[in-house]
Amino acid sequence: MTDSDNEQRGTRRRALTILATTFGGIGLAWAAYHGLVGRHHVVSDNAYVAGHLVQITPQTAGTLIAVQVDDADRVEAGDVLARLDPADARLAFDQARAALAQAVRDVRAQFADAQMLQALVSQREAQLVSARAAAVQAQAEHARRERLGQAGVVSGEALSAAIRAHAAADAEVAAADSALAAAACARIAALSASPDTTPA
Secondary structure: OOHHHHHHHHHHHHHHHHHHHHHHHHHHHHHHHHHHOHHHOOOOOOOOOOOOOOOOOOOOOOOEEEEOOOOOOOOOOOOOOEEEOHHHHHHHHHHHHHHHHHHHHHHHHHHHHHHHHHHHHHHHHHHHHHHHHHHHHHHHHHHHHHHHHHHOOOOHHHHHHHHHHHHHHHHHHHHHHHHHHHHHHHHHHHHHHOOOOOOO
């Protein structure tokens, strides 16, 4: 072996040592990176996750104003996922409140009408009682004048006036009876249209 061969061998050995040290250092650096950082970070272009993907739908319709989660975020039951514009719900609530107020006014008006009709029925009953009393009195006066007319004490004109007063009293009884029946029918119709509860 010559010196040139030894020199070549020494150069080759140095080159191989530098090369082995470099690859060894790179290997140790990669092992350290993988041990400290890389094993905690997974990258995949086409991975499948064994998780439950659930499609959600809102319980009420409305305008979406905010989405609180992103795609593939983990959520628990009761978490707020999105917010709807409260204007539609507020408008529906105001309309329902107005409808309720109108219904209360209508019910109160129906009860007022029913009370008014009850008062009218009572008035018509009193008018009927009064008309019947007047008819009984007119009948008694007619009978008395007829007896007196047969005795010749009362004139024919007075007897005719008593007959007319009796007929008018009977007509008043019939009119009062008809008015009472009409008022009672109107009251029954109003009560059948009214609810069974009383207003507050």
